[in-house]
Amino acid sequence: MSACVSKSICRWTGHYMAVARSCNYHSQAIRHLLSSELVVTLACSLILTRLDYCNSVWLYGAPASSIQVLQRVQNNAAMIVLQAPRRSHVQSSQLLRELHWLPIQHRIEYKVAVLTFKSRSSATAPTYLSHHINARVCERTLRLSAVPLLDKPLTMTDFARRAFRCSTPTVWNSLPETIISNQR
Numbered sequence: 001m002s003a004c005v006s007k008s009i010c011r012w013t014g015h016y017m018a019v020a021r022s023c024n025y026h027s028q029a030i031r032h033l034l035s036s037e038l039v040v041t042l043a044c045s046l047i048l049t050r051l052d053y054c055n056s057v058w059l060y061g062a063p064a065s066s067i068q069v070l071q072r073v074q075n076n077a078a079m080i081v082l083q084a085p086r087r088s089h090v091q092s093s094q095l096l097r098e099l100h101w102l103p104i105q106h107r108i109e110y111k112v113a114v115l116t117f118k119s120r121s122s123a124t125a126p127t128y129l130s131h132h133i134n135a136r137v138c139e140r141t142l143r144l145s146a147v148p149l150l151d152k153p154l155t156m157t158d159f160a161r162r163a164f165r166c167s168t169p170t171v172w173n174s175l176p177e178t179i180i181s182n183q184r
Contacts, residue, residue, distance in 0.1 A: 015058060016066055023047045023073045031080050039081050040099075047077045051104065056111035059104070061162035071104045112171040116150075119168075132165035148180060149173050 026046040033039050051070055059067060075092035078084075082095055096103060102110060119125040119133055134151040150169035155161050161170075172180065 013066070016062075016070060019050050019053075020069050020073050023050050023070075024076065026050075027073070027077050027080050036081075036083070043077050043081045047073070048101070052107060052111070055104070055108050056115065056167075059108050060112060060167045061158065067104050067108075074101065074104055109171050112167055113175060116168045116172045129164065133168055 023046075026042075030039055030042045030046070033042070051074060055070075059070075075095070078092060078095040078099055078101065079086065081099060084095060093103070115129070116133065119129045135148060150172050152169035152173070153165060155163075155166055160166060
């Protein structure tokens with residue numbers, strides 16, 4: 001396999017562009033519906049589900065340009081749902097906040113955190129994921145030794161940092177101490 005082909009596979013470029021095209025198509029299709037409740041329902045079911053599907057796998061640690069493409073799609077959907085004029089000065093973050101939608105980057109981190117929580121606390125979590133999560137062992141008694149942090153393996157490449165066993169401790173350990181401490 002050539003280097004060019006393997007890079008495009010690792011970056012999922014074709015996939016996120018296809019997701020963006022599909023979401024933009026559905027955004028334009030629901031633009032002219034009469035009922036605002038129907039527009040919200042269709043936007044959530046047709047657009048947000050496509051943006052969320054496996055995004056924690058293929059977008060965690062991705063370049064900002066990849067995430068920006070999908071963020072523009074989400075912003076466009078928010079403008080359609082709230083019927084904001086295209087050239088309005090209202091920021092997209094305000095629209096997302098009004099709809100209670102997380103931005104794409106935060107949606108990815110949220111899904112990784114939820115998957116980590118389920119893998120740590122549930123007996124029904126897949127064992128192939130639970131085996132990759134290791135609790136940090138403190139040799140000395142420190143203030144943070146009571147907080148159940150995860151051990152992050154050493155990696156050399158950006159591609160390895162995107163793996164589940166590396167992304168999980170990064171996201172989990174970045175959560176506030178009160179959230180981590182309540183999960184036992």
